[in-house]
Amino acid sequence: MFAIIRTGGKQYSVEKGTVLKIEKLDQEAGSELVFDDVLLIENASDITVGTPKVEKAKVTAKVLTQGRGKKQIVFKYKNKTRYSVKNGHRQPYTEVEITDITL
Secondary structure, eight states, rough: OOEEEETTTEEEEEEOOEEEEEESSSTTTTTTEEEEEEEEEEEEEEEEEOOSSSSTOEEEEEEEEEEEOOOOOEEEETTTTTEEEEEEEEEEEEEEEEEEEOO
């Protein structure tokens, strides 16, 4: 079974057992999470496409950890004016494992 879900403004292709790093959600580690914004479900050879969502479909996941990604360097520079700014950014994420897909 295979599904496409939408969360955090992005779309993810998921199967049972898939581990994802998604945009940060306010959930405790070890808690259960339900995604009801399911765009497509493929069950064996039967494909259901939502308009825009598949009704009564949901994907359940378990929250593994909350974390922050690798540091990205943001460097601004303007020549001939002695202007340079160096900043770092670490994007927060929530790591989840897909446990069940239901239609």
